[in-house]
Amino acid sequence: MSHTAESEAEALKELRQYSAHCRLRMFQQVRRNLREHDHPLDIQPSGNQREKSQIERQATMTALDGVRKFIGTLYTRVRDKIA
Structure with missing residues (x-):
C-alpha cells in the first residue's frame, strides 16, 4: 500500500470514528x-406510559435520522476531497 493510500485509509478511519x-x-x-x-410529553403526565415512551422513541429516531443524513453528507464530502 502506498504512503498516500495509507494516509487516506487512516483519514477515513478517523472520520468514521469521529x-x-x-x-x-x-x-x-x-x-x-x-x-x-x-416537550409535549412533559405536559401530559396522565398519559399512558407505553404510548409516552413510543412517542419519545419516534421523536428520537426522527432527530437521529436527520443527524445521520448530515454526518453522511459530511463524510461523503470529506471522502471526495481526499480522493
Whole structure:
C-alpha cells in the first residue's frame, strides 16, 4: 500500500470514528432535550406510559435520522476531497 493510500485509509478511519462519536453525542443531546425542555410529553403526565415512551422513541429516531443524513453528507464530502 502506498504512503498516500495509507494516509487516506487512516483519514477515513478517523472520520468514521469521529462520525460515530458525533452520532452518540447528538443522540444524547436529543434525549436530554426531550426530557429537560418544554416537550409535549412533559405536559401530559396522565398519559399512558407505553404510548409516552413510543412517542419519545419516534421523536428520537426522527432527530437521529436527520443527524445521520448530515454526518453522511459530511463524510461523503470529506471522502471526495481526499480522493
